Amino acid sequence: MKKTLLFVGFCVALLTYAQPKKPNIVFIMSDDHAVSAVSAYQDWLAELAPTPNIDRIAKEGMLMHATYNTNSICGPSRAAILTGKYSHINGFFKNEKGGDFDASQQTFPKLLQKAGYQTAVIGKWHLGTAPTGFDYSKVMVNHGGQGTYFNTVFVENGKDTIVETERHSTAQVAHDALKWLTNKRDKSKPFMLMYQFKAPHRPWTPNPKFNDIYNEDFPHHETFNDDYKGRLAASQNMLEIENHMNRKDLKVPPPTNLKPWQVGEYYRYGNNGEFWTPNDTLQGAALKNWKYQRYIKDYLRCVAGVDEAVGQMLDFLEENNLDKNTIVIYTSDQGFYLGEHGWFDKRWMYEPSFRMPFMIKYPNKIKAGTHNKELLLNIDFAPTLLDLAGVNIPHDIQGESFKPQLFGDNYQGRDAVYYHYYEYPFWHKVQPHYGVSTGKFKLIHYYYDMDEWELFDLEHDKNEIDNLYGKCGYEEITTALKQKIKALQVQYKDDMSLEEMRAMTDMVVERVYSENKE
Ligand code: CA
Numbered sequence: 001m002k003k004t005l006l007f008v009g010f011c012v013a014l015l016t017y018a019q020p021k022k023p024n025i026v027f028i029m030s031d032d033h034a035v036s037a038v039s040a041y042q043d044w045l046a047e048l049a050p051t052p053n054i055d056r057i058a059k060e061g062m063l064m065h066a067t068y069n070t071n072s073i074c075g076p077s078r079a080a081i082l083t084g085k086y087s088h089i090n091g092f093f094k095n096e097k098g099g100d101f102d103a104s105q106q107t108f109p110k111l112l113q114k115a116g117y118q119t120a121v122i123g124k125w126h127l128g129t130a131p132t133g134f135d136y137s138k139v140m141v142n143h144g145g146q147g148t149y150f151n152t153v154f155v156e157n158g159k160d161t162i163v164e165t166e167r168h169s170t171a172q173v174a175h176d177a178l179k180w181l182t183n184k185r186d187k188s189k190p191f192m193l194m195y196q197f198k199a200p201h202r203p204w205t206p207n208p209k210f211n212d213i214y215n216e217d218f219p220h221h222e223t224f225n226d227d228y229k230g231r232l233a234a235s236q237n238m239l240e241i242e243n244h245m246n247r248k249d250l251k252v253p254p255p256t257n258l259k260p261w262q263v264g265e266y267y268r269y270g271n272n273g274e275f276w277t278p279n280d281t282l283q284g285a286a287l288k289n290w291k292y293q294r295y296i297k298d299y300l301r302c303v304a305g306v307d308e309a310v311g312q313m314l315d316f317l318e319e320n321n322l323d324k325n326t327i328v329i330y331t332s333d334q335g336f337y338l339g340e341h342g343w344f345d346k347r348w349m350y351e352p353s354f355r356m357p358f359m360i361k362y363p364n365k366i367k368a369g370t371h372n373k374e375l376l377l378n379i380d381f382a383p384t385l386l387d388l389a390g391v392n393i394p395h396d397i398q399g400e401s402f403k404p405q406l407f408g409d410n411y412q413g414r415d416a417v418y419y420h421y422y423e424y425p426f427w428h429k430v431q432p433h434y435g436v437s438t439g440k441f442k443l444i445h446y447y448y449d450m451d452e453w454e455l456f457d458l459e460h461d462k463n464e465i466d467n468l469y470g471k472c473g474y475e476e477i478t479t480a481l482k483q484k485i486k487a488l489q490v491q492y493k494d495d496m497s498l499e500e501m502r503a504m505t506d507m508v509v510e511r512v513y514s515e516n517k518e
Contacts, residue, residue: 022116022190022389023362024326026313027381029081029194030306031074031124031201032346033332037303038357041065045338048218049300053311054359057330060368061361062406066439067376068417069334072346072353074201075101075126075145076422077333077378082107084382084397086492087420088504092127094423099509100128106394108382109133109192115391118189120180123173123196128512130158136184138162138176140169140198144511147198149205168207170199170302174309178316190389195313199302200336202344203249206301213304214297217289223463224292226341230467231454233446238273239337239345239428241295242288246270250294252278271427292339299338327362327388331381340463347430349419349444350464354437362388366406374413375439376402398492418488422505424448432505434494436485443469443481447498448505455481 036043039050040058069077071087079092079101087093092101110133113119121131124147125139138156140147147153152169154162164172177195185191199206228235238244247254248267258266270276277287310330317323335353337343346353356378360366379399386393387401405411420434431452435444440459446452455469455478468474489495 021325024190024322025112025117025192025385025389026317026326026328027192027194027385028196028310028313028328028330029078029124030197030199030303030330030332032334032336033200033303033306033357034336034338034352035355035357036338036340036352037200037300037336038330040359041357044221045218045300049214049303051303051307053307053314054330054357056311056314057328057361058359058369060363061328061359061366062370062372064358064360064372064374064376066373067331067356067358067378068354068419068437069356069378070419071421072334072348072419073421073423074333075128078125078127080378081333081381082109084108084379084399086379086398086494087422088494088496089398089492093420093504095126096423096426097508097510098423099507100512103127103129103132106396107133108385109194111386111391111394112192112389115389116189117389118186118191119193120184120191121194121196122177122180123169123194124198124201125196130155135186136180138180146201149198149203152198168305170197170305170309171207173197174312177313181316181320192385192389197306197309199306200299203251204295204298204302205251206298207305210301210304214300217293218296218300220289220292221339223341223465224339226465228341232450232452233431233433233454234341234348236431237343237429238271239343239347239430241292241339241342241344243273244271244428245291245295245344247276250278250291251298252276288342295344296338324363327360327385329358329360329381331356331358331378345428347421347423347428349421349433349435349437349442351458351462354419360406362406367408370408372402372405374402374405374411375415375417375437376413377417416484416488418485418492418494420494422501424505432501434485434489434501436481436488438481438484441477441481443478443485445485448502453478 035041036045039046040055040063070080073095075095076087076093079090083090109119113133119134120136121134122138126145131137138154140152141155142153149169152164246268254263254266282290317326334346335355336346337352340352383393383397383399383401384403387403416436416438418436422432424432431446432448433444433446442456444454453469454467456464
C-alpha cells in the first residue's frame with residue numbers, strides 16, 4: 001500500500017514537472033493615458049507628475065518605447081487588442097455610429113478560456129455588445145458605454161445593472177478587481193484579468209482625494225502655440241485647448257437659475273468653437289493658459305488615481321504570493337495630446353496619439369529593467385499573450401507575437417507600422433487618414449475630402465512640424481514609403497479603393513448604448 005502511494009506521488013510530481021504551471025495574466029489598461037504622462041518614459045512631464053506604481057512594472061520587467069496603435073480611438077483600439085486584427089477586419093472602426101463590436105468573433109480572451117483559463121473583465125469596455133469569452137464581467141455602460149466618473153453604471157455578467165454610488169470609478173474598478181481575485185477566483189485554474197479604467201478620459205474628473213495635488217502651474221509643451229503651417233488637415237482641426245473645450249471639461253458651474261435642459265447646453269458650450277471665458281478679465285493667451293492648467297491638472301490627478309489602483313493590484317499580487325507566476329501589463333487604448341500642437345484628444349497619426357505606453361513584467365522570464373525599441377502594434381498584444389500562455393496563435397490573427405523579444409531571443413521585428421483612422425467629422429474634425437512609419441520617417445495620406453500628404457523626418461523633427469512632402473531631396477524616401485503603404489495594405493487586406501474607404505467613414509449604424517436610450 002505504502003509503495004503504491006509513493007508511486008502515485010512520484011507520478012503526480014512528474015506530471016507537475018512536465019507541465020509547468022501556466023502564467024496568470026493581469027492586463028491593465030487605462031483610457032487616453034499619454035506616454036508623456038507615464039514617468040517611466042522620462043518624457044517632458046515625468047518629473048512633474050511621477051507615476052511610481054505604474055513604473056514598478058517597467059522596473060521589474062520591460063518597457064516598450066515604440067508601441068503604436070492601428071486606429072487611435074477608444075473602441076477601435078480595444079477591438080484591435082481583443083482580436084489581433086485591424087479595424088476593417090474586426091469590423092469596429094469608429095466609435096460614432098459605426099455599430100457595435102461583433103461579439104461572436106474570435107478574441108484572445110475566448111482562446112485563453114478555451115485553453116483552461118478563468119477569464120474576467122472589470123471596468124471600461126466601450127464596445128456596445130456585452131463581453132464574451134469571460135467567466136466574469138462587470139463593465140461600464142452609461143454615457144454611451146464610456147461610463148462616468150461618479151454614479152457609474154455597470155452591467156455584471158451581461159445582465160444585472162448596478163449603479164455604484166460609493167466610489168469614484170477608478171476606486172470602484174480597483175475594489176471590484178481585488179474582490180474578484182479574493183472571492184471568485186478558481187484556484188485550480190490560471191486566470192486572465194482585464195483591469196480597465198475610464199480614467200483619464202474626458203471630462204477628466206479626479207477622485208476628490210487628489211484635488212490638492214499639482215497646485216503649481218505646468219509648463220507648456222514646445223508646440224503649444226503651433227500654427228499648423230504646411231499641414232492643411234491639422235489646420236482644420238477642432239481639438240484645440242484654446243477653442244474647443246467646453247465648460248464641463250473645465251468644471252465651470254452653471255448659474256443656479258437654469259432649467260435642466262439649459263444646464264446641458266451650458267456645459268456643451270465651446271465644443272464647436274463658441275467663445276467663452278470664466279471671467280471677462282481672462283482673454284487671449286492668458287485664457288488659453290487658464291484652460292490648459294485646468295485641463296492638465298485634472299488629467300494628471302485622474303492619472304494619479306490610476307497609479308494608486310495599479311499599486312494596489314501589484315501589492316495584492318505580492319501579498320498573495322501570486323506575483324512570481326503572474327504576467328502584468330500596463331497600457332492605454334491610445335495616446336493623447338497634453339497641449340502638444342495646442343491640442344487635447346487623440347485620433348491623429350502624430351506621435352502623441354499614435355504611440356501607446358506599454359510595459360510588461362514576468363518575473364524570472366523577462367529580465368528586470370530592460371528596454372525594447374522595436375516597432376510594435378496593438379494587434380500584437382493578442383498573439384503575444386496567447387504565445388506566453390502556450391496557446392496556438394490562429395493563422396488569421398494579423399499581429400505578431402513578440403514573446404521571443406521579451407525573453408531575449410532572436411527576434412526579427414517589422415520595419416514599418418501601418419495606421420488607418422476613419423471617424424469624421426465628429427467629434428473633432430480629424431480627416432480620415434492612413435499612413436506608415438518606419439520610426440525614422442512617417443508618411444500620411446488624408447484622403448476623405450482632400451488629397452493631402454505629409455512626410456516627416458522623425459529623427460530631426462520629433463514634433464512633426466515640418467512637412468517635407470514634395471520638397472526637394474525627399475523624392476526617393478517618398479516613393480519608398482508609398483510602396484511600403486501599398487505592400488502593407490495588401491498584407492493587411494486594406495487595399496480597397498478610396499471610395500470604399502470613404503464609405504466606411506460615411507456609414508451610419510446606431511450603437512446599442514446610444515445616448516438616446518439613456
Ligand atoms: Ca481612449
